[in-house]
Amino acid sequence: MSQYHLGNYIAKQRTHKNLSIRKLAQLANVSHTEIARIESGERKHPSPLVLKNIAHVLGCNFLEMMRIAGYLEDDHHTESISSIFADLSTLTKEEIEEVKKFIKRLRHKHDQN
Amino acid sequence: MSQYHLGNYIAKQRTHKNLSIRKLAQLANVSHTEIARIESGERKHPSPLVLKNIAHVLGCNFLEMMRIAGYLEDDHHTESISSIFADLSTLTKEEIEEVKKFIKRLRHKHDQN
C-alpha cells in the first residue's frame, strides 16, 4: 500500500486540522478503528455514509473524497458542473441562496417523474 | 418497504427500457439476485460501484442515483458552495443549462449595483 489513496487524503486533512484519529472518530460518529483502517488503506471500500460524516467534520468536499475513493466517474457531465462551481464563487451569500432554491425547485420537479 | 426508494427508481428505468432483471444484470456485470434485492428494497446499502454499472447500462445519471440512494449530502448541510456542487450533480444537462442562465442573470443584476 505505497500508493496515494483515499487514506492519505484523509490523513493529510486530519493532521492539518490537528485532530487525532480518535478525536475525528468522535466528531464524525465513526469508530476510530474504522478511520485508522481507511487511512492505512486496509479498508478497501468504506461506506459513502461514513465518508460523508468524515468529510463534514474535516470541512472538505465530499464529492472530491468520493472521487478519490473511486466511487465517482469523471465524465463530461461533472466537468460542466465544475465550471458552474467556479462561477458560483463570485456570487454573494444571498445570491447563492437563490441558486439553491432554484436548484431545489428543479430537483423537486425532476423527482416527480 | 412501501416508500419510494432507490429500487423503485431503478425498476422504473429498467422496465421503461424493456429490460428484464436478468438482462440488466448481464449487461451491468452484476448478479441478477443483487439487482432484485436492490429493487425490492431488501438491499439497504448497495455498493456505489454496483450502482455505477447499473446507471451506465440504464443510461441514467449516476449521481442522481447516488442521491436517491442517500449517499449524497442532503439539504441539511447545504451551507457551503460545495453542497451546491453536489446538488448540481443530480441534474440533467438541460437543467444545468437553466441554472447557468439563472446565475448569469443574477450576476448581471449584481453588476448593476
Added chain:
DNA sequence: TAATATTGTTGCTTATCGGTTACACCTATG
C-alpha cells in the same frame, strides 16, 4: 521516576453485501 493519559494498531465478533444455485411461476413453441 512513577503514574496516568493518549496515540495508533490488532484480534475478535456481528452484520451485511453479493454471488451461485435452486425454486416456483408463467409463456411460447413443438
Added chain:
DNA sequence: CATAGGTGTAACCGATAAGCAACAATATTA
C-alpha cells in the same frame, strides 16, 4: 399436453465492512 425457455424470488454461503475491547508505544504530569 409437454417441453423448453424466460421471469422474479428464496436458500445458502463466502467475503468484507465496521464496532468493541485489549494492546504496545509514546507523551504528559505529579
